Amino acid sequence: MDLVRSAVRHAAKQCGLQQRVRGTHIFRHTIACRMAQSGAPFKEIADLLRHRSLDTTTIYAKVDFLSLRRVALPWPRRRP
Numbered sequence: 621m622d623l624v625r626s627a628v629r630h631a632a633k634q635c636g637l638q639q640r641v642r643g644t645h646i647f648r649h650t651i652a653c654r655m656a657q658s659g660a661p662f663k664e665i666a667d668l669l670r671h672r673s674l675d676t677t678t679i680y681a682k683v684d685f686l687s688l689r690r691v692a693l694p695w696p697r698r699r700p
Contacts, residue, residue, distance in 0.1 A: 624644055625643050625644050628641065628643060628644050628646065629641075629642070629643065648669055648680055649680050649682075651668070651669075652665050652669060652677065652680035652681040653680075653681055653682055655668070655681065656681040656682075662674050662677050662678070662681065665677050665680070665681050
């Protein structure tokens, strides 16, 4: 695992991303986000990542707010 971690850190440094990418968890975050964006159920993502709790999965599978804006209805306004 140290070899993979070192390779990821080296690649991030070469790309100028060392502040954002610090290790191999970037791969877990990426797959979780992509699965969530493609509509996979959180249970399926949790199983793949071997999480015991869906709360842990929500940390990895961030909500894509830009995509949600395209489908969200406007908030109802109060009538005066």
